[in-house]
Amino acid sequence: MRKDGSMIDPFECSVIFDQEVRGFFQERKTRFPYAVLALENEVRMSLSGAPHVNQVLRNNYADFRLRSQLKKMGRWLVWKVSNRFFAKNKLRYQVALSRTPVIETEVVDFLDEEGLERFTECSLPLGVTLSLQEVATKGTAFSLLGRISTHEEFSSLLKNERFMLQFNRAVRKNVFSVRNFLSQEKIALLVVHDAHHVAGRIICAAAEQCGIPVVEVAHGYTQCPNLISVSPVIASVEVVWSDQLASRIRCFGLPSDRCRVVSFGFPKSLVCRCPLPRFRQALVLVNPISRMSVREREIYHSEMSHVLRMFCDHGWLVKLRVHPSEKYLSVVADFFCDFDVILRKDTLENDLANSRIVVGTASSVLVEALFNGIPVIQLAGDKDIRLEHLTVKQSVDLAWNDVESILSNANNRHSSNVPEFRSLRFREFLIDLVQDCSLI
Incomplete structure (x- = not known):
């Protein structure tokens, strides 16, 4: 600033x-x-x-x-x-x-x-x-x-x-x-x-x-x-x-x-603007863990544990979407072994179509979700990147009230106003x- x-x-x-x-x-x-x-x-x-x-x-x-x-x-x-x-x-x-x-x-x-x-x-x-x-x-x-x-x-x-x-x-x-x-x-x-x-x-x-x-x-x-x-x-x-x-x-x-x-x-x-599914599934974007140092993994695990636990405690399904550069799914599975989450590769269109909310650090997937009318939460990462139309939240500060507010479209008002591709x-x-x- x-x-x-x-x-x-x-x-x-x-x-x-x-x-x-x-x-x-x-x-x-x-x-x-x-x-x-x-x-x-x-x-x-x-x-x-x-x-x-x-x-x-x-x-x-x-x-x-x-x-x-x-x-x-x-x-x-x-x-x-x-x-x-x-x-x-x-x-x-x-x-x-x-x-x-x-x-x-x-x-x-x-x-x-x-x-x-x-x-x-x-x-x-x-x-x-x-x-x-x-x-x-x-x-x-x-x-x-x-x-x-x-x-x-x-x-x-x-x-x-x-x-x-x-x-x-x-x-x-x-x-x-x-x-x-x-x-x-x-x-x-x-x-x-x-x-x-x-x-x-x-x-x-x-x-x-x-x-x-x-x-x-x-x-x-x-x-x-x-x-x-x-x-x-x-x-x-x-x-x-x-x-x-x-x-x-x-x-x-x-x-x-x-x-x-x-x-x-x-x-x-023009690809997908599908209605939100009735069941409660959160799509959580996972950063490439295999590239992180030991210290970075500890910090990332602490931050993401708070997010995953919050959704699981409220009865939501959590689907993890790994970064394209992540070559080892086993690393991700071991990293989040304490949580009952879904970890399998699928097309982005299917992941978005089956999710009521998308959570993750700065990523093009967040923009795609937002532009397709899906509520989005951007988590603050190690870089000061703010995607347009989104409010950045610290992982540890994210509360369920924030999720409910975004789901009710209070903080996601731009999603339905994004212009179509001309x-x-x-x-x-x-x-x-x-x-x-x-x-x-």
Whole structure:
């Protein structure tokens, strides 16, 4: 809080953080532009203190094996040969919005109506296929990423001149390959999630060189104070979850981001707006326990025990939803073995549909629940993150009166007033992008 009583926006931290990142990249960006392009998101994670950068690379790019790379290179060579005989004339688009399937269907329908053809993967002779992702991840660039993922110090490897030179050449080669693929396949528009990862950044760089717009629809509600995975915006346009969030990112993000961040409302509001169930079940979001230190586990167990005991004592069913990064359900089960709770993986839609209230620290799931009309309690975590429309409660201070008040909609008055996703405006926006594409 400032001296005048106004609240400090957590995103203000991103201004100082960007200066630190620019200082780290100052020399490298000139000498190794493609290497920096590919790894900037991971470097930002590392500089922000994230301890699991290597694990992220392993999860996203575990496909480093020689056999797999040889298959990709073989398909690429087949494509280059067959492309000489089978030219494409019709403009195409790629839409990959698996986390918002209803919006994906709408986008596909109206782009088809506009006369464009959907591209998923290229069919080659002998029943072989080649996807855009495979083109971006072929060759030595991702073999070198295997070296990054197993290296003890991620940042120290970036100071290795020989490695950076090799990786820069390999990424540049992949960018040129993707650029050639996009041009030959007549792709005029890409609408995707997660353009900020290594492969996505390569695709975005190639698309920019071709004059092809890339629209990234954020798969989560941006919470990181340093705006990691958002700033700098690598896609042509970043579609975030709310107008308020877009305004904040434009205010504190890089100047180059201000014209690239837009919102058309909550992108998942078309998925489920189901009536609340009659039975009393609380969905409690569990933080990744396996990443916590012993001391952090003790504190977290003490805080969550109060919350779980309160619901159980009042006769409620408690369903635990683990964080996607939590790999070991047994760890969570042992952690909460003192409580009669439900612990099994299910789709988010089912979890929300079966719950009358959702409780947890700052998470995109809380926003999804709120925007679908489900009462929400945000628990204060170790970071000062306040999601819009929500009142933050300390776990130990949470009382049953607070729960009853929220259930009666006294503190949840915004849930029914959240605007639907403006699909018609989104449609017009995409059509304008396609018409401005340099391929037309």
